[in-house]
Amino acid sequence: MLRAIACEPQGARHGLIDDEVTLDFDNRHRRRLAMTGKDGLEFLLDLPRAHRIRQGDTLLLEDGRRVRVMAAKEELTEITTTSAADLVRVAWHLGNRHLPVMLLPDRILIRRDHVIEDMVRLLGASVAMVEAAFDPEDGAYAGGGHHHHHHDDDHGHG
Known part of the structure; x- marks a missing residue:
């Protein structure tokens, strides 16, 4: 093939x-x-x-x-808030749980998860079920940007 x-x-x-x-x-x-x-x-x-x-x-x-x-379009959860500051706070909580998130200027998209949906409601966010393409952020350690420093010499790496 x-x-x-x-x-x-x-x-x-x-x-x-x-x-x-x-x-x-x-x-x-x-x-x-x-x-x-x-x-x-x-x-x-x-x-x-x-x-x-x-x-x-x-x-x-x-x-x-x-x-x-x-x-592909998937069933997702759309999270919105009444202010940018509240949306940033929700994004922080989602990131703290290492969830894949798609960040948009006025909303966040995540995969369906009723526990997370309940959590963001408790944070004051609104939740709606949507169908959309899901292309989340790569995250801080994606790709080739993470450098591993390996060698045998001893010059005080702490």
């Missing part, structure tokens, strides 16, 4: 798009997964390790073809 062997971030755009797949949040964080594009192209996602694929990223197939990834 044809394999997708790399993922190019949105914005890199080097070439034409040959097909498109629409995936939910869970299926956009995989290493291996059989897929079929909307135009019928069948291929196997076969990355060296699990990778968070974002809305608009492009999968690079071993034969040179390219498949754009779109975020």
